[in-house]
Structure formats: structure tokens, C-alpha cells
Amino acid sequence: MRTTYTNDQVCGSRPADAPKADVLAVEAIGLEKRYGSVQVLSGVDLRMPRGSVLALLGPNGAGKTTTVRILSTLIRTDAGRATVAGFDVARERERVREQISLTGQYAAVDELQTGEENLIMVGRLRGLGRADARRRAGELLERFDLLEAGRRRVGTYSGGMRRRLDLAMSLVAEPALLFLDEPTTGLDPRSRQGMWEVVGELAQRGVSVFLTTQYLEEADRLADQIVVLDRGEVVARGTPGELKRRVAEQRLTLRFAGHEEFARAAADLGDRALAVESDALTVALATDGTARHVRALLDELDPDHSLIAEFGVRNATLDDVFMELTQGAAVGRRRGVDHV
Amino acid sequence: MSEALTLTARCLRLSSRQVDALLTALLLPVLLMLIFVVLFGGAIHTGTRYVTYVVPGVLLLCAGYSSGLTAVAVCQDMTGGCVDRLRSMNVRGAALLSGHVAASAARNLISGLLVIAVALLLGFHPHAGALRWLAATGILLAFIAAISWLSAAAGLLARSSEAASGFTFLIMFLPYASSAFVPVHTMPAWLQGFAAHQPITPITEAIRELLLGTHVGSNAWVGLAWCAGIMAASIAASAALFARRTA
Numbered sequence: 001m002r003t004t005y006t007n008d009q010v011c012g013s014r015p016a017d018a019p020k021a022d023v024l025a026v027e028a029i030g031l032e033k034r035y036g037s038v039q040v041l042s043g044v045d046l047r048m049p050r051g052s053v054l055a056l057l058g059p060n061g062a063g064k065t066t067t068v069r070i071l072s073t074l075i076r077t078d079a080g081r082a083t084v085a086g087f088d089v090a091r092e093r094e095r096v097r098e099q100i101s102l103t104g105q106y107a108a109v110d111e112l113q114t115g116e117e118n119l120i121m122v123g124r125l126r127g128l129g130r131a132d133a134r135r136r137a138g139e140l141l142e143r144f145d146l147l148e149a150g151r152r153r154v155g156t157y158s159g160g161m162r163r164r165l166d167l168a169m170s171l172v173a174e175p176a177l178l179f180l181d182e183p184t185t186g187l188d189p190r191s192r193q194g195m196w197e198v199v200g201e202l203a204q205r206g207v208s209v210f211l212t213t214q215y216l217e218e219a220d221r222l223a224d225q226i227v228v229l230d231r232g233e234v235v236a237r238g239t240p241g242e243l244k245r246r247v248a249e250q251r252l253t254l255r256f257a258g259h260e261e262f263a264r265a266a267a268d269l270g271d272r273a274l275a276v277e278s279d280a281l282t283v284a285l286a287t288d289g290t291a292r293h294v295r296a297l298l299d300e301l302d303p304d305h306s307l308i309a310e311f312g313v314r315n316a317t318l319d320d321v322f323m324e325l326t327q328g329a330a331v332g333r334r335r336g337v338d339h340v
Numbered sequence: 341m342s343e344a345l346t347l348t349a350r351c352l353r354l355s356s357r358q359v360d361a362l363l364t365a366l367l368l369p370v371l372l373m374l375i376f377v378v379l380f381g382g383a384i385h386t387g388t389r390y391v392t393y394v395v396p397g398v399l400l401l402c403a404g405y406s407s408g409l410t411a412v413a414v415c416q417d418m419t420g421g422c423v424d425r426l427r428s429m430n431v432r433g434a435a436l437l438s439g440h441v442a443a444s445a446a447r448n449l450i451s452g453l454l455v456i457a458v459a460l461l462l463g464f465h466p467h468a469g470a471l472r473w474l475a476a477t478g479i480l481l482a483f484i485a486a487i488s489w490l491s492a493a494a495g496l497l498a499r500s501s502e503a504a505s506g507f508t509f510l511i512m513f514l515p516y517a518s519s520a521f522v523p524v525h526t527m528p529a530w531l532q533g534f535a536a537h538q539p540i541t542p543i544t545e546a547i548r549e550l551l552l553g554t555h556v557g558s559n560a561w562v563g564l565a566w567c568a569g570i571m572a573a574s575i576a577a578s579a580a581l582f583a584r585r586t587a
Contacts, residue, residue: 097430102428112358113350125347
């Protein structure tokens with residue numbers, strides 16, 4: 001994807017209400033949402049500094065989209081409150097909307113219009129004149145590598161092209177805060193890479209980016225701050241590094257020689273085991289990675305040097321964190337570990 | 341205002357590219373005219389040549405059908421991501437809905453012209469000056485606007501475009517139980533009360549009077565009052581439904 005930026009004139013034609021200085025891009029306190037008998041959000045707090053990238057990470061149904069819809073003024077929270085650039089999302093909807101752009105989970109593009117027509121339409125709705133809207137559309141088509149496809153109907157586009165156009169439509173008037181709801185779900189690796197580059201560029205230019213994702217790699221790559229959401233609750237937050245450290249920086253993985261040995265060791269270890277995989281006959285344990293500690297663990301579990309076939313020591317990945325925090329949330333609470 | 345114009349242009353572009361819907365919209369006036377005049381016409385006695393009698397009916401039938409499509413278009417915008425994007429851009433629901441209604445009016449005028457053209461080919465002899473044509477067009481437009489707003493409300497109520505298209509189907513039946521195709525006094529007694537007083541009858545009669553050069557009575561005012569009433573109620577309902585859908 002290209003990295004040329006031109007026409008600050010158009011970008012600069014943002015509404016006169018610049019974001020208030022020294023305020024957070026997003027601040028949410030105690031957001032709650034219930035649909036019928038389903039509690040989608042139960043007390044979500046968020047603090048996102050201006051110019052940063054926040055990734056809301058969680059599995060399907062965690063409440064990510066609901067959070068984005070509340071913050072982007074589309075639905076109201078049942079309880080608590082939130083501000084965007086200092087403006088209240090419920091009471092000052094119009095002010096908030098002047099600051100934001102939203103790229104929803106399902107590409108909001110008209111299939112029967114061409115890419116260029118979609119972009120010009122958004123430009124006109126943003127108050128640009130005919131000529132300015134056309135020029136801005138041209139720039140965005142070039143920047144998002146859609147120049148050739150610009151005159152084709154969107155119905156003929158691939159999934160990746162659609163997402164790029166959708167994002168381009170969000171940037172016709174460059175926002176102070178961009179919401180991206182699962183921007184790469186369903187994209188092939190190359191398109192995903194391209195999307196990451198664009199988000200990285202936007203962040204470098206000082207645009208605050210609030211994105212949701214189910215992919216740890218994506219959060220790790222893009223975000224300054226990760227908030228892990230599970231069943232409507234924040235189960236962890238921090239920089240990618242902090243989250244990795246929170247679990248255990250290093251893990252010792254042991255592979256047992258046979259099922260019997262594996263089963264006995266797994267039973268003996270109980271809660272000390274960070275991960276147990278019965279198919280692979282492996283058990284993962286926390287370690288500081290020193291030879292002394294690893295040797296002590298091996299001696300403890302296998303005093304006769306006959307049960308353990310292999311071992312490995314590796315750094316914890318965000319996947320480990322994610323599994324531990326989401327699927328293991330109940331286990332974590334039982335152990336009395338405070339993840340938040 | 342300029343938002344509504346931009347969105348009207350969008351709706352027109354979209355409907356001009358929906359090939360199947362476009363074909364239906366163009367074929368329907370022609371086929372209906374042929375069916376009523378050539379197939380049924382010989383068996384129906386209305387005191388005049390049937391083509392002379394049936395033109396307003398076919399006009400309203402086509403306008404009803406095509407205005408009803410507004411429900412489907414509105415429903416699609418509400419269930420796809422479109423409305424979220426527009427709302428996050430501070431575009432008002434009223435601009436989106438009036439865009440749909442304006443596009444519907446433009447579509448309908450074209451299909452109305454087609455109906456008249458086919459009627460003329462089949463031997464329709466109107467007796468109307470420019471003023472009467474203008475007045476007839478005005479009443480037709482009022483009807484289109486009323487039904488389009490009603491459809492917009494139906495589109496906001498429907499949760500899927502299949503349900504929304506059911507509304508189009510319903511609207512299509514209304515003209516049959518009116519003076520559009522056969523005189524009301526030929527209907528069973530129990531139906532006459534409804535047929536004589538439902539909105540399609542005065543609107544049909546008003547257009548008929550205007551185009552045939554006969555005395556224009558109270559039908560025009562009654563018809564316009566119906567249109568204004570339906571439109572006002574539908575706009576109010578649309579506003580409430582839009583607010584509820586986007587709460």
C-alpha cells in the first residue's frame with residue numbers, strides 16, 4: 001500500500017470543534033448493556049490516551065461490537081457513561097460524531113455503486129463540494145491501491161478490496177478517532193498485512209485508533225494498549241509486554257513417555273499446570289528459565305529419569321495469555337488470581 | 341437538504357442498476373395495460389371504451405407497486421451497515437428516508453409516462469389541456485409520495501427484506517377493490533361501502549375526470565386529503581420507528 005499523503009487542505013477542513021486538549025480519546029466508566037435476558041456488557045471501564053492504538057481483544061460474543069456501538073453513539077449504554085475527546089457519547093452525540101469515523105464489522109459499501117461513486121458520495125455527505133469530493137476520492141483510491149478498480153462496481157471486488165474501500169470511506173474526512181470493528185476478520189494473510197500497514201500509518205500520523213479483534217497477533221502488532229474482554233467483562237489490560245509477563249514469562253513444556261505417566265503427573269500437578277494437552281502428552285509449567293529451576297522441576301516430577309521424554313523452554317506468547325484469561329477465566333477466579 | 345439530494349442520487353443510481361427490478365418496473369406498466377385492455381377489456385362494460393376507463397387504475401397500480409419497493413430498499417439500508425455509517429457521520433434519518441421517497445417519485449414518473457404511452461397506442465383519447473395534465477400529475481405525485489412514505493415506514497418495521505416485499509404485495513391489492521378497474525356499483529353490496537370510500541377510488545376518479553375533460557368534482561380534494569393524511573401519519577410513524585430502531 002502506498003504511503004503518499006497529500007491534500008491537507010481537505011483533511012484540514014475538519015469541523016471547527018477540535019478535540020479538547022489534554023483529554024482522553026476515549027474514557028468509559030461502568031458501561032453496561034443488556035439485551036433481553038443476555039447481559040452483554042457488565043461494567044466495562046476504558047481509558048485510551050489520544051494518539052494511541054487500543055485493541056479490544058476477545059472471543060466472539062465478548063461484547064466488543066456492543067462497546068464500539070456505544071462509543072460511536074449508535075446505541076446507548078444502560079448504565080455508566082463514556083466520553084470521546086471529552087464529549088459525552090449520549091448527550092453530545094453530534095460533537096462526538098464530528099470526531100470519529102466508524103468502519104463496522106460488515107463492510108458498509110454499496111455493491112451496485114463503483115468504488116469511486118461510494119467515496120464521492122461520502123465526500124458529498126461530509127460537506128465537500130463536487131470537485132473536492134472527486135479529488136479526495138481519487139487520492140484515497142490511489143492510497144488504498146484501488147485506482148484500477150475504482151470505476152468497477154463494488155460487487156466485483158474481493159473481500160480485501162471491500163475492506164480497503166470501507167476503510168477509505170472512513171477516511172474521506174480524516175477523523176481524530178477511528179473505530180475499526182474486526183478490520184481483518186475473514187481476510188487472507190496478504191490483505192491482513194496490508195490492513196496492518198494502513199493502521200500503523202494512521203497511528204503514526206496521530207490518529208487515535210480503537211480496534212476490536214479476535215487475533216492476538218493483530219493486537220500484539222498494532223496496539224499500545226490491549227484490553228481483554230470476555231463475556232462482557234474486562235479480564236485483563238496492559239501493554240502487550242505487560243500481559244505476557246502477567247502470566248509467566250517463560251514456560252517449561254514437558255512431554256511424557258506414555259499415557260500413564262502423563263496422567264499421573266497431570267493429576268499431581270493440579271493447578272500448577274498452566275496448560276495440559278492430553279493428545280500430545282504435554283504439560284506446561286511456569287519457570288524463570290534458569291537451569292537450576294528447570295532441573296529442580298524435572299527432578300521433582302521425574303526422580304528416576306524415566307517418565308519425561310522431552311522438554312522445552314519458551315517465552316509465553318499472547319496466545320498463552322489469551323487462553324489463560326478467557327477460557328480459563330473461571331479457573332483464574334477460583335485460584336484467586338486478580339487479573340485486572 | 342444537500343444530504344437528501346446526495347442520497348436521492350444514490351437511490352436512483354442503485355435502482356437503475358438493479359436489472360431485475362428495473363425490468364419489472366418497465367414491463368409491468370406495459371403488460372398490465374395490455375392485459376386489462378386486450379384480454380379483460382372486451383368482457384367489461386363501463387359505458388366507455390375500456391382503455392379510456394382503465395388508464396387511471398393502471399397508473400395507480402404501477403405507482404403502488406413501485407412505491408412499495410421503497411420498503412425493501414429502506415429495509416436493506418437498515419439491516420446492512422449503511423445506516424450505521426450514515427449515523428456515525430451525523431446524517432439524519434430524515435435525509436436517508438426522503439432520499440428514498442424522492443427516488444421513488446422519480447422512478448414512478450417514468451413508469452407513469454410509459455403507461456400513458458401504451459394507452460395512447462391502444463386508442464386512449466384524453467381530453468385535457470396542459471393545466472389538467474399538470475393537475476393529474478400533481479395528484480399522482482401526491483399518491484406516490486404518500487405510498488412511498490408508508491412503504492418507508494413498513495421498511496423500518498420489517499426485519500428482513502423478504503418481509504418488506506410482502507408490503508409491496510399488499511399495496512398491489514388495494515386498487516382492485518376500488519373504482520379503478522370496474523365501477524363500484526357492479527360489486528357485491530357488502531364491498532361497495534369499502535370500495536367507494538377507500539382512498540384509491542377518489543384518487544382514481546379525480547385523475548379520470550381531469551384526463552377525460554369531464555367536470556372535476558370533490559373527488560380531487562378528497563383524494564388529496566387522503567394522500568396528505570397518509571403521508572403525515574407515515575412520516576410520523578417513520579420518525580418514531582427510526583428512533584426506536586436506532587435507540
